[in-house]
Amino acid sequence: MTLANAQYLLAARPVGLPKPSDWEYREEPAAEAGEGQFRVQLDYLSLDPAMRSWMNAGRSYVPPVEIGEVMRAQGIGHIIDSNHPKFEVGDTVSGAFGVQRYAVSDGKGVQQIDTSLAPAPVQLGVLGISGITAYFGLMDVGKIKEGETVVVSAAAGSVGNVAGQIAKIKGCRTIGIAGGAEKCRVLVEELGFDAAIDYKAGDVRKQLRSLAPDGVDVFLDNVGGEILEAVLACLARGARVVLSGAVSQYNSAERPKGPANYMQLLVARASMTGFVVFDYVKRYPEAIAELSGWIGSGQLKSREHVVEGGIEKFPETLLQLFTGGNTGKLVLAL
Amino acid sequence: MTLANAQYLLAARPVGLPKPSDWEYREEPAAEAGEGQFRVQLDYLSLDPAMRSWMNAGRSYVPPVEIGEVMRAQGIGHIIDSNHPKFEVGDTVSGAFGVQRYAVSDGKGVQQIDTSLAPAPVQLGVLGISGITAYFGLMDVGKIKEGETVVVSAAAGSVGNVAGQIAKIKGCRTIGIAGGAEKCRVLVEELGFDAAIDYKAGDVRKQLRSLAPDGVDVFLDNVGGEILEAVLACLARGARVVLSGAVSQYNSAERPKGPANYMQLLVARASMTGFVVFDYVKRYPEAIAELSGWIGSGQLKSREHVVEGGIEKFPETLLQLFTGGNTGKLVLAL
Secondary structure (H helix, E strand, O other): OOOEEEEEEEOOOOOOOOOHHHEEEEEEEOOOOOOOOEEEEEEEEEEOOHHHHHOOOOOOOOOOOOOOOEOOOOEEEEEEEEOOOOOOOOOEEEEOOOOEOEEEEOOOOOEEOOOOOOOHHHHHOOOOHHHHHHHHHHHHHOOOOOOOEEEEOOOOOHHHHHHHHHHHHOOOEEEEEEOOHHHHHHHHHHOOOOEEEEHHHOOHHHHHHHHOOOOEEEEEEOOOHHHHHHHHOOEEEEEEEEEOOOHHHHOOOOOOOOOOOOOHHHHOOOEEEEOOHHHHHHHHHHHHHHHHHHHHHOOOOOOEEEEOOOHHHHHHHHHHHHHOOOOOEEEEEO | OOOEEEEEEEOOOOOOOOOHHHEEEEEEEOOOOOOOOEEEEEEEEEEOOHHHHHOOOOOOOOOOOOOOOEOOOOEEEEEEEEOOOOOOOOOEEEEOOOOEOEEEEOOOOOEEOOOOOOOHHHHHOOOOHHHHHHHHHHHHHOOOOOOOEEEEEOOOOHHHHHHHHHHHHOOOEEEEEEOOHHHHHHHHHHOOOOEEEEHHHOOHHHHHHHHOOOOEEEEEEOOOHHHHHHHHOOEEEEEEEEEOOOHHHHOOOOOOOOOOOOOHHHHOOOEEEEOOHHHHHHHHHHHHHHHHHHHHOOOOOOOEEEEOOOHHHHHHHHHHHHHOOOOOEEEEEO
16 A cells, blocks of 8 residues: 655754744655554644753754654554554554654554543653653652752743642642743642742743742752842752753754753752753553543643644744744644 | 960952952960860861852852951861860861961861871862862752763862863763863873863864764763863753853953853753752761761772962962863962
8 A cells, every 4th residue: 555655754853933944844755564564544632841952963862853854753642554563554553653644663662552542642741752741751850858948940841730730739838930920820820839820921931930939849840041040049948950951042043051050059059950851762651541540530641732733733832832932832733 | 385376367359350459368365265165276178169269249159258357268187275075185176267367266167087097188179168068069060961061160179180080980971170280181182081171172062063973971070161162062961961061251351151051951951950069068978978988999080289488378379260271179378
């Protein structure tokens, strides 16, 4: 069966926000599944801020996407052909299939998904890498304890909104930082955050000082830049800063800015620790079990922002992550 | 007995390096010891990079020295009068007596010193705050382990030279970063460092990459700025960066610079932790016992840079810390 594949390849390394000319759209016959392989038809693509960092050259926690390669992306699809003993036609699977309609895989890094548990977009969000990142970032690296004050940046994003809810479930006081009044309203009124700071509405440091007069115990940072500096200025003794991302810096055409007041870590006897969720792959089931339980009990709300319209919408949809377009997990339906 | 005291008071908050006009030199009759107090004649002053940070206004790990106050400094002296039950005339004592010839104290924070163990300058250096900082910074915060690669900045300074020697004693590979060929020679030939990098002689990052191709496991930083960035670029997986000071930033007239590549902490799954030795005051005896033992066995060398000439030399001697004048602990003999 010859199928028409459509792909987005990286055409150039972006300077600042990715431009249309940084992508190459290609249509070609979809590859067939070889021995020990299967073929997936993608249904949903996960769009994540980290994707922007993969487009840059140089050393990072994963190799960069090379020019001329299909853009890397997590996705969920269903198997349409299989020569693999463990994957059957009709299975729903999740994996790094890339920005394309059809992908061939040998099953490495691919998970079978039970869509009776939750629909596919939820499995890419709360029960996917985003929720798992929030879970281990707070529980394992941040070591949150009941009664502590926990701050989350990009709090309306896919990781942040789950992180704030987990902190709340664990008995912490939860403050989210997000851009815009509507996002802040959703955080407090719909997702149960104790407070939200609209960074577009004024001095984050000042607002945080008044909301957390005894200081911030744990900060899960997805943003970097001025927001990181504002929170560093408000740390409690022995605070833990968990570095999960730095979305404010990924599109910077200049050299990224480090936190000028990093010596607040000394003042507060605090730590700042970098963390990559992929290191926890063996413990994903532990996170998924607990997250699923909270969804089941209604304590954890799942929030997705699904954009319809197929793969052609990929370049413009990706930009929403950097212009603040989404609340919750951004997913492109194919 | 009326004695002529001489003091240096902070006259103005310096911009950049402290100028003569930032100090007020005052001669006046020395205060008498009241009830429960004793009077000390200072013999040696400890000069430390952190003193520069105490001259700045604003939140830090200790309150700033106020304008018109005697400049804060650690010192060693002998008691000349006492109305205190636990301190006797003739006792040698160490404490934060300030930059002056005579000080009155109620004994709070003052330690009795056994000069038969080691001469006073050593007690301000290896067996004083500097050595204790190196000890807990590496052992407790950095958690050095045998076989690891340990890097120390300001390695010819009072904390750095001891830290490098401790790491070596504990079976680590030790690399010091210092300014100038002669300092680097002393580190390797006299103090037993495995290697030294002269930051004045070229690209620190490049030199470090070639000296530590498998990456840096523990970095005790006293410098900040470009040296911190260079080491962050060379971290091994799971590295620990211990923030002990930031001497490159204390005299900055502009806003301090944060490490632009702080997200290397994420790439390396590394942590950066601030640390203040005063938190370990109850455990000082533990450090002093081990450090004394190593001095006794000849494994640890004590290195002081004693400047003669009395209190009038204070302002110019302090500057040596920032111009790289000293190798080992800088002490002013009164």
